[in-house]
Amino acid sequence: MRAFFGLIWLLTGAVSAQELPPPITDEDYLPVSRAEAELGQLLFYDPILSGNLNIACATCHHPDHGTADGIALAIGEGGIGLGPDRHVNPAQMPEKRIPRNAPALFNLGAREFNVLFHDGRLEQLADRVRTPLGADMAQGFASILSAQTMFPVLNRDEMAGSHRENEIGRAVRQGLITGPDGAWDLIARRVATFPAYAAMFSNVYPDRGAIEFTDISDAIAAFMAFEWRSDTAPFDAMLREERALQGDAARGLALFYGRAGCSGCHAGPFLTDHRFHAMGAAQIGPGKAETFESHYRDEGRFRVTGRAEDRFAFRTPSLRNVVLTAPYGHAGAEPDLARFVADHADPVAGLARFEADRVALPAFEAAQDFVVMHNPAETAAIAAAVVRTPIALDGEEVRQITAFLASLTDPVAKRGRLGIPDAVPSGLPVAGVEGQVKGISQ
Ligand code: HEC
Numbered sequence: 001m002r003a004f005f006g007l008i009w010l011l012t013g014a015v016s017a018q019e020l021p022p023p024i025t026d027e028d029y030l031p032v033s034r035a036e037a038e039l040g041q042l043l044f045y046d047p048i049l050s051g052n053l054n055i056a057c058a059t060c061h062h063p064d065h066g067t068a069d070g071i072a073l074a075i076g077e078g079g080i081g082l083g084p085d086r087h088v089n090p091a092q093m094p095e096k097r098i099p100r101n102a103p104a105l106f107n108l109g110a111r112e113f114n115v116l117f118h119d120g121r122l123e124q125l126a127d128r129v130r131t132p133l134g135a136d137m138a139q140g141f142a143s144i145l146s147a148q149t150m151f152p153v154l155n156r157d158e159m160a161g162s163h164r165e166n167e168i169g170r171a172v173r174q175g176l177i178t179g180p181d182g183a184w185d186l187i188a189r190r191v192a193t194f195p196a197y198a199a200m201f202s203n204v205y206p207d208r209g210a211i212e213f214t215d216i217s218d219a220i221a222a223f224m225a226f227e228w229r230s231d232t233a234p235f236d237a238m239l240r241e242e243r244a245l246q247g248d249a250a251r252g253l254a255l256f257y258g259r260a261g262c263s264g265c266h267a268g269p270f271l272t273d274h275r276f277h278a279m280g281a282a283q284i285g286p287g288k289a290e291t292f293e294s295h296y297r298d299e300g301r302f303r304v305t306g307r308a309e310d311r312f313a314f315r316t317p318s319l320r321n322v323v324l325t326a327p328y329g330h331a332g333a334e335p336d337l338a339r340f341v342a343d344h345a346d347p348v349a350g351l352a353r354f355e356a357d358r359v360a361l362p363a364f365e366a367a368q369d370f371v372v373m374h375n376p377a378e379t380a381a382i383a384a385a386v387v388r389t390p391i392a393l394d395g396e397e398v399r400q401i402t403a404f405l406a407s408l409t410d411p412v413a414k415r416g417r418l419g420i421p422d423a424v425p426s427g428l429p430v431a432g433v434e435g436q437v438k439g440i441s442q
C-alpha cells in the first residue's frame with residue numbers, strides 16, 4: 001500500500017512518504033475519561049467561573065469560530081456578543097483589549113503539547129509545570145492543560161473583572177490567589193453551591209474531598225482534550241494511506257514539504273515544532289508591558305527567557321483546522337489566510353505591507369491599536385529579529401499552499417464531540433445558544 005502511494009507521489013512530482021510525518025494514533029494522546037469530559041463541558045460553557053458571571057471559556061473559544069473568537073484581539077470583561085459580533089459594552093467599558101489573539105484549542109490533549117500560550121510561559125518540565133506564578137501556583141492539577149485553565153479566571157480583563165465589581169476581582173487585585181480567601185477557592189465554592197455540580201463532582205472524583213479549583217480545571221482540560229481531538233482530516237486520510245490529496249492540495253503539499261520549507265517549523269503530525277521563531281508578524285493592540293513600563297511592544301518569548309535571540313519570537317502554532325481559525329498571527333493582525341502565508345514566506349517584506357484597515361477588531365475608541373505599527377523604529381526592531389531567509393512564492397503557489405492547508409480541516413473536530421450544552425447548572429446564559437447570548441449584557 002505504502003509503495004503504491006509512494007509511486008503516485010513520485011508520478012505527480014509530489015512528496016515522498018519519508019518526508020511526511022507518521023499518522024496520528026491513540027498513543028499520541030493522554031487517556032481521557034468521558035464522564036470527566038462531560039463535567040468539563042458544562043464548566044467550559046458556564047459563565048459561573050467569571051467574576052461578573054458574564055464570560056465563559058467559550059466566549060473566546062467557541063466552536064462556531066474554530067474554538068477561537070474570529071477577531072484579532074479578544075474582548076473579555078466589558079464585551080457583549082460572540083465572535084465577530086462581539087463589541088464593547090458602553091455601560092461597562094473594558095479597561096483594555098486582551099493583548100494577543102485567542103488561539104484554537106485543537107489536539108491540546110496530545111502528549112507532545114508541552115508548552116502553552118503564544119510565548120510558552122507555561123511549560124511542562126521533567127518534574128513539574130513551570131508557570132508565571134512560580135511558588136504561588138496551586139499543586140495537584142492533572143496536566144499542563146489543567147494548569148493553563150487556572151489562569152484565565154485570574155485575569156482581570158479576561159474573566160475576573162475589577163476589584164470594584166466582584167469578590168474574585170478583589171481577591172486577584174489583593175494578590176490572594178491560593179488559600180481559603182484566594183480567587184481559586186472563591187470560584188470553587190461558588191460552583192459547589194449548585195447541587196447538580198456537587199453531584200457530578202462527587203461522581204467523577206469519588207476519592208477527592210470538597211471541590212477545589214484543580215478539580216474544575218482537570219475536568220475542563222479533559223473536556224478540551226476529548227472535544228477537539230483532531231485527527232480525521234483529509235490530511236490524516238492521506239497519512240494513513242487511505243486517500244491521496246488531489247490537484248492544488250497535492251501541489252500545495254509538495255511545496256509545504258519541499259521548496260517553501262514550511263515543514264521545517266510546522267513539523268510532525270500536528271504541524272508544529274513547539275518552538276519559538278521571530279517571523280515578523282504584525283504587532284497590534286496594547287502589547288505586553290509590565291505595570292511599571294509604558295509601551296505597546298510584545299517581545300514574545302523574550303519576556304519568558306530574557307535571551308536576546310528570543311526577542312519577538314512566538315511559538316509555532318499547530319496548523320490543524322487553520323482555515324477555521326482566522327484571523328492569524330499572535331496578534332491576529334491578518335484576517336486572510338492566503339495573504340498571511342504570502343507575508344509569512346517573506347516576513348520583512350510582509351511586515352512592510354501591513355495595512356491597519358484590514359484588521360478585524362471591534363471598535364473601541366480608547367484603545368491605541370497601532371502605536372507599534374506606526375512607529376518605524378518599533379517595526380524595524382521586529383523586522384531585525386527575523387532570521388529566516390525569504391522564500392519567493394507566486395500567487396499560484398500561495399493558492400496551492402492554502403488549498404493544502406484546507407486539507408487540515410477535520411469535520412469531526414469542527415463540530416466537537418459533545419457540542420454546546422443547551423443549558424448549564426448555574427442557569428446562566430450559554431454563549432451561542434439561540435436567544436441566550438444577547439441576554440449577556442450585565
Ligand atoms: C477573554 C478571552 C478569553 C477567555 C474568556 C478565555 N481565553 Fe483562553 N486564551 C485567550 C487568549 C488571548 C489566549 C492566548 C494568550 C497568550 O498566549 O498570551 C488564550 C490561551 C488559551 C490556551 C492556550 C492554548 C495554546 O495553544 O497555547 C488554552 C488551553 C485556553 N486559552 C483555554 C481557556 C479556558 C479553559 C478558558 C476558561 C477557563 C479560557 N481559555 C478563557 C483568550 C481567552
Ligand code: HEC
Pocket residue numbers: 256260261262263264265266276277278279280281314315316317319322325327328329330331340341344345388401
Ligand atoms: C522558521 C519557522 C517557520 C517556518 C519556516 C514557517 N512558519 Fe508558519 N509560523 C511560524 C511561527 C513562529 C508562527 C507564529 C508567528 C506569530 O504569530 O508571531 C507561524 C504562523 C503561521 C500561520 C498562522 C497560524 C495561526 O493560527 O495564526 C500559518 C498559516 C503558517 N504559519 C503557515 C506557514 C506556511 C504555509 C509556511 C511555509 C510557507 C510556514 N508557515 C513556514 C513558524 C514558521
